[in-house]
Each structure stands twice: as structure tokens, then as C-alpha cells.
Amino acid sequence: MTNLVSGIVLAEIAASIGDVSRANILSALMDGRALTASELAWHANVSAQTASGHLAKLVETSLLAVEKQGRHRYYRLATPEVAHAIEALMAVASTGPKRYRPVGPKDEALRNARTCYDHLAGRLGTAITEALTAKKYVVLSESAGALTDEGHRFLCDIGIDLAPGQDHKRALCRTCLDWSERRPHLAGHLGAALCTHMFEQGWVERIKDSRALTVTSVGRNGLKEFFDIEEQS
Structure with missing residues (x-):
């Protein structure tokens, strides 16, 4: 059952995020992997004790979950x-006050292709989304989407597993507003x-x-053949 959210609870969650080191920790975990405390200390640029x-x-605020494997503890985002x-x-921050900061290669790489938890984002993620909607394999509405019968056949034919697995309550198709592209992925x-398919196929x-x-x-060839997407630049 979902808890009713009061202003106090909302403020508590916002306060948990509203620290530079904690924000860096959460950002580091946005690729969907679980990392150790020492790895996250490095990403946050703080000592192990501070981390x-x-x-x-x-x-404590249910933003992260922790798993123990032997002597190690691994941290990951608690939920999608x-x-x-x-x-x-x-996305909100990207439209905030402009501050001068030279764009480096890491910035461009993130804008081109990145993981957003366990799915694809950046130019690659939005290009795939637009390719599937153009072919009417996916129909999108605000923050949600639906996979058509033709789209289901297409994805299954190219080897993408759409079985719900353990997370059977998760929505089949929804969208995120991409912070760099300002369009949904x-x-x-x-x-x-x-995303899993592209990693498994070496794309x-x-x-x-x-x-x-x-x-x-291999990925450039696959994107062109199956999605009619030219190389991401």
C-alpha cells in the first residue's frame, strides 16, 4: 500500500537529496549498478567515514537499498x-540559472548515450524512442506509453525478452523526460x-x-538495420 505523503515526509526526502555529496552518490548510482561505500566515497569526493x-x-529515507555479499556491502537505488x-x-536543474562551465568530453559522452537506472537515455535513448513511435510500434502519451501488437512482434523477432520476470508489477511501458534532450525516452x-538487449548483443x-x-x-550496424538510426555523434 502506498503511504500518503505529507509535507513533512516530502521535506525529509528533499533534505536527504539536498546535499552535494549525497546528490553525487545518487547520480553515480543512476547507471543501475550497485557500488561499494569506497567507490561511492570516490564519486562524492569525501572520506570513507563521511560517505x-x-x-x-x-x-534510512529509503532512497538507497543495501545488499551484503561476504565482507562487502553494495548500495543501489532502492526503486525505479x-x-x-x-x-x-x-531536467529541472538543466533549465535553471545558467552558470559558465566549459563543456568537456564527459559531458558530451553523457548527452550522447547513457544509462538512466536500467534504461537508455541521451540522444541514443530518445532516438530509439522516436524510431519506435514513428513505426507505430509504441504509442506514447504524457509520461506513459503502450506497446502495440506489431511492436511486440517486432521486438520479440529481434530477440528482446518482454516477459515480466520477477518484477511483474512494473509498468511495461512508461517514459522519462530526458534532462539533456528535453524529450522523452x-x-x-x-x-x-x-537496454539489456543492447548490452548482451555488444551494441x-x-x-x-x-x-x-x-x-x-556492431551497435551502429544494428541501430541502422533494425531501427533506421544513423550513428550517434
């Missing part, structure tokens, strides 16, 4: 809804399945120490 306090606060909230805040179970690879992705030569 431990921040992580405890984020777990947390990822949607962070992406939405990034696919989320939900469909978005996650597309995309992770860029070290970033949630940015690079499209491989």
Missing part, C-alpha cells in the same frame, strides 16, 4: 521511482529490456567511471 554517514541517511525522481530533478520494463559498452555509454561498430 558512511551519507549512505546511512540515504538508506527513485531513479525517475533524480532524472526529473536533473522509454523506461519501464520495455526500456529495461531494450553498447560502458565508459569507465561514468554512466555514459559508447556505441560499438
Whole structure:
């Protein structure tokens, strides 16, 4: 059952996010992977002891979940809804007051292709979304979407697994407003399945120490053949 949200609870969650180090920790986990406390301390540029306090606060407010494997504890975003909230805040922040900051290669790589929790974002994510809607494989409405019968056949034919799996309550098709492109990209179970397929087929690879992705030569061929998408630049 979903809890009713009071102003106090909302303010508590906002306060948990509203710290630079904690915001950096949450951003680092937006690629959907689980990281150790030491890895997250590096991303937040704080000591291990300071990171431990921040992580405890984020777990306490149910923004992060922690898993134990042997001597190690791994932290991840608690739910897809947390990822949607962070992406939405990034979209709001991107339209805020302009501050001069030279654009570097990491910025461009993130804008080109990245993971947004467990689905694809950036130019790559929005291009795939637009390709599927243009072919009427997916029909989008505000913050939601529907997979057509023709779209289901197409995706199954190219080997994308649309079975619900363990997370059977998750929406099949929904959208996120992409903070860099200002257009929607696919989320939900469909978005996650597309992302998983592209990793398994070697179409995309992770860029070290970033949630940015690079499209491989195999991926460029696949995007052109199945989605009629030219190389992302």
C-alpha cells in the first residue's frame, strides 16, 4: 500500500537529496549498478567515514537499498521511482540559472548515450524512442506509453525478452523526460529490456567511471538495420 505523503515526509526526502555529496552518490548510482561505500566515497569526493554517514541517511529515507555479499556491502537505488525522481530533478536543474562551465568530453559522452537506472537515455535513448513511435510500434502519451501488437512482434523477432520476470508489477511501458534532450525516452520494463538487449548483443559498452555509454561498430550496424538510426555523434 502506498503511504500518503505529507509535507513533512516530502521535506525529509528533499533534505536527504539536498546535499552535494549525497546528490553525487545518487547520480553515480543512476547507471543501475550497485557500488561499494569506497567507490561511492570516490564519486562524492569525501572520506570513507563521511560517505558512511551519507549512505546511512540515504538508506534510512529509503532512497538507497543495501545488499551484503561476504565482507562487502553494495548500495543501489532502492526503486525505479527513485531513479525517475533524480532524472526529473536533473531536467529541472538543466533549465535553471545558467552558470559558465566549459563543456568537456564527459559531458558530451553523457548527452550522447547513457544509462538512466536500467534504461537508455541521451540522444541514443530518445532516438530509439522516436524510431519506435514513428513505426507505430509504441504509442506514447504524457509520461506513459503502450506497446502495440506489431511492436511486440517486432521486438520479440529481434530477440528482446518482454516477459515480466520477477518484477511483474512494473509498468511495461512508461517514459522519462530526458534532462539533456528535453524529450522523452522509454523506461519501464520495455526500456529495461531494450537496454539489456543492447548490452548482451555488444551494441553498447560502458565508459569507465561514468554512466555514459559508447556505441560499438556492431551497435551502429544494428541501430541502422533494425531501427533506421544513423550513428550517434
